[in-house]
Amino acid sequence: MASKTTLEKAKEWAQNSYFSPESRAEISALIEANNQKEIDERFYKDLEFGTGGMRSIRGQGINRINIYTIRKATQALCLEVLAQKSANPSICISYDSRIWSFELAKVAAEVMAGNGVKAYIYKHLNPVALLSFAVRSHKSMAGVMVTASHNPPEYNGYKVFWSDGAQVTPPNDQNIINNYYGITDFTTIKTMGFDEAVKAGMISWIDDSVEESYYKAILSKSINPQICKDNGGKLKVIYTPIHGAGLVPCSRALADLGFTNVHVVPEQAKPDGNFPTVKSPNPENPSALKMAVDLMEKLGGDIVMGSDPDTDRLGVAIKVDGKIHYLTGNQIGILKLHYMLSEMKQKGNLDGENYVVKSVVTTPLLDTIAKKFGVEIYNTLTGFKWICGKMNELEKTAPQKRFVFATEESFGYLCHNFARDKDGVSSVSQMAEVALFYKLKGMNLLDALDKIYEEFGFSREDLLSLDYFGIEGQEKISRIMTNFRNFSDNTILGHKLVQIKDYSKGIEGLPKSNVLGFFFENGNQVYLRPSGTEPKIKFYIMIQEREGTLSNKKINAEIKATQFLDYFKAASERA
Known part of the structure; x- marks a missing residue:
């Protein structure tokens, strides 16, 4: 029997009394308007x-x-x-x-x-x-x-x-x-x-008691609660939920920890699914934090923090020497992990049984930091489902091991084991704690990062995200992956290629996934991954610089990252 056309499927929907009159009318209108493109998208x-x-x-x-x-x-x-x-x-x-x-x-x-x-x-x-x-x-x-x-x-x-x-x-x-x-x-x-x-x-x-238990649980994971209680008012926090679910829980978590000098962007405080003040409610994008940054400049705030609609991501901006800096997801993860491990070590809370989990596309500098503190680090496929899957596995197979931190480059963090997904609420309160800790030392977050880079090496990460919509977009993304899967050159932009890892083959004990990893002799890495939830393909550029001053390392890394970004964008457009 021949498969039904999209138009036939649309007509069946429009005529089926199971669906509401409004639902049927919406499809009937497409049929009457002969909008075949939209009918195809909805019924193919x-x-x-x-x-x-x-x-x-x-x-x-x-x-x-x-x-x-x-x-x-x-x-x-x-x-x-x-x-x-x-x-x-x-x-x-x-x-x-x-x-x-x-x-x-x-x-x-x-x-x-x-x-x-x-x-x-x-x-x-x-x-x-x-x-x-x-x-x-x-x-x-x-x-x-x-x-x-x-x-x-x-x-x-x-x-x-x-x-x-x-x-x-x-x-x-x-x-x-x-x-x-x-x-x-x-x-x-x-x-x-x-x-x-x-x-x-x-x-x-x-019951409300579930929420109360959650707030008590995340408060118990503060590294320096007394410092926050005594000095929380000294850090001026600008927070925006970007019209999402974060206002009440994030305000509560900050208050519980002792942060009393918190200012919420009023135009973005109310939950609103139209997200009227932003193009997209994604705190990864500087544009989504613009109103919070404007409020920071007006009030002289120390830090901007923003969360997305379901409050599992955290974006951060600060102002240093008159310039606004938007921290990357990797930089936020570096600051959080280093703070946790250095303070835990000082307090004698690291004993060789602690562990960290991150995704393969997240900065390798985290591996370096964890290992230097004697903490085991596990790499998983992209997504907190795999990160938390590893946590659950270790809970069963190695119960003596103690979880410390989990992160992925897309602005997701987990600093406790009471939940099993990235947690924007505890991420906001923990980031405030980190910022306060360094402010009391006379340092901003860029100072803190530079200190980490000096000790552990410099790493720069950039993300190229290309959108390809609809049926044609899916085919385009498939061609891009096929082309790079068949890549046969020994170098890219003069960087000697030593290995290509195809994670679709189920390597390194990980489940099969449509991911490619390019590894270069100088330590640089590039990962390719089609998004599992959006019509886009992502290229994760990771540059390692080991020679010269920190200033020179930053300059050289920026040049190389830009070259890689241009190369992969051009190659994708040709596919």
Whole structure:
């Protein structure tokens, strides 16, 4: 039987009474307008359910985020949960400030209840870390975070966690994916009305005590709590949640630690899924922190910190000698790890059983720092699902080992073991602690970085991110990876190439992943990786400079990084 065309699929949607009148009308309008391009985008495939969940533009159709694709994803998750034969299965749910997030969270709860799985849902929006913490607190089988993280406003998504509080990993992730694609009829999905399920005890609001326990837990991980309590008011903090879920939890965490001189960007304080003041609510981008930087200059602040909608990322800016500096994700990780290890060593809290986890595309300078402190460091695939998967593995196989810190270059950090995902809330409070520590020594964060570079060597990291949208974009990204997978030259820009690692072959004990690593004789590294959640391909440039003064190292590294960026961009455009 011939496969259906996208237009046929669209007509079926428009005529199916299962879908709401509004949903059918949206698709009918596309058909009437003969908008074939948009029909193709919405119906050429089922919305992809990846190893961590799904993320897409909101809208009607099988390749969009809507209540129907959320129902389908939740049914798939419930089937895997029920397969575990737990006596009283439950799933925790949280959501951020994005458009439809609360509605989609309730839809997910209705499907859970319909399948006999109890749903615990937060009364108000909360970050990723509090979802992970709730899963562990309730001893639930799984968790769901309704979010599209830092994507543009038109996106939303669905992130799946397992019973350990980490994003779901094999074999459960693949089982859920198989379940998802096995659902071909939306009418087979089981649901129970929200109010009915609440009355039946199948949906419950998460108690406030869970949040209180979380705040106490992260406060206990402060390295120098007394310094913060005594001097917290001396650091003027500018914070922005960028219209996301971070205002209440980050303000609370800072206050608990003793930071009383905190100023929130008023125009960005209120949760708003339209993110009206930014092009994209991503604190990795300087433009998203502009209003906070303006407030810092107006008030004479010491540090700007910003978090994304689901508050799992941290961006930082400071002003030094009249110039604004936006720290990279790697630099923030370097500052945090060095602070933790140097202070722990001074207090006698390092004993050879401590460990750190990072992704392979995160600066190798962290490896150098950890090893010099006698701390073991593990490298994983990109993403905190793999980082926390390693934490969970070590918890079982080497319980004597103690977790210290985890990071990836994309502005994600975890400085405690109470949750199993990157935590922007504790990252904000810890960054304030680091900044205060150095301010009391008469140093800013650039001074601190230079001191680290002098001791451990200089490393510069740059990211080239190229967007390729839609069907054509997917094909383009595939061609780029194929071209570099078949790369046969011995050098790039005069740098002798000593090895190409193809992680799709499952090397170094890691799961197979569509990642390439280029390793050069002089220590430089370049990684290529298509994004798993966005229509883009990323190139991670890592330059190591070992000769000359620190000033010369910085200049030489910048030149080489720029050359690499230009080279890979041009090669990608030709693909």
